[in-house]
Amino acid sequence: MNDWPLWEIFIRSQHGLAHKHVGSLHAPDAEMAVKNARDVYTRRNEGVSIWVVKSCDIAASSPGEKEPLFEPANSKVYRHPGFYEVPEEVKNM
């Protein structure tokens, strides 16, 4: 197991839903990562499709950047439908 890369596992639980991260595992290559993921994460019909991605290939935002990244959205309440007044007489809006 020495130097086997770490893979992040994503499972699509049903047709029509997005793949969702479920965990990680070590495997020597992508094919074996899929096989191991089948055994580790889908023992009870949890999935219809598996993606594996090398952990080192994932670029992530850092917790320290949270404010500059996400703060700007906070003040933009007009992006939500509840911001607008709709008179009761007006239907289907």
Added chain:
Amino acid sequence: MVEGAQLSPEEIQFQERIDAGIKIEPKDYMPEGYRKTLIRQISQHAHSEIVGQLPEGNWITRAPTLKRKAIALAKVQDEAGHGLYLYSAVETLGVTREQTIEDLLAGKAKYSSIFNYPTLTWADMGAIGWLVDGSAIINQIPICRCSYGPYARAMVRICKEETFHMRQGFEIMMTLCRGTPAQKAMAQDALNRWWWPSLMMHGPSDAESTHSAQSIRWKIKLFSNDELRQKFVDQTVPQAEYLGLKIPDPDLKWNAERGHYDFGKIDWDEFYNVIKGNGPCNRERLRARIAAHEEGSWVRSAAAAHAEKRAKRKAA
């Protein structure tokens, strides 16, 4: 960290996040003590899942029916899976998988002391599922809400699967208790042997427990050992009554005032003795783990060679 000790501004902020119920994720700031406590606890937990396969492995080839054998296999396979979820969670704290496993094989790491008891009869499969997995569920359900994200998420998966383990154990006990007098006696004998170790599984009493207070402050632990133990007793006594089995504790009785069962004194000398390595099966368990690791080495080499061959072919 002692209460009242000087906390750095970062540590204060960290504690505020925890108090606000915000999960800590791998890349977030965390105090060194928090990280170390989690590494110790999650890796012990992972090792317990892996070593916990051994007492039951003993009965896979001897299960009384094909159905029971398939169930035992599925349960042991789940435990391997649980070990893997947890080893992955440990890795997010910056220790390698190899190091964690080496610590187990070198005898440096601990695992739940209950797995150092032998499984002498088929009824032990029932008692383990019912009592040991039952205790584990009580300990683990609160951890689904613990402050460290990867640990909490692993625990959600584990708890979902663990319920099957407990129920299949209870069903084994129920089948034996409805069987011949000899079968029922076998169930009683298993309860007699597994009852006290199951109570010890919840850990030393609060007064003795070294890590409890800080872990509760950090929300790594949400209830004290004694609270969890009481919950286990209260839940299990009526189940034993249903089976028509007697819990091996003359001091056990309902306390209407407390609304809980009172129970007898736990032999903590036995507990510490088993932890120190002197239980009936400590050496055997570790030997079996080391043998499995060494005998599996060719599989790891073969997988690596196969991956290398395929990579070369792809490049060509």
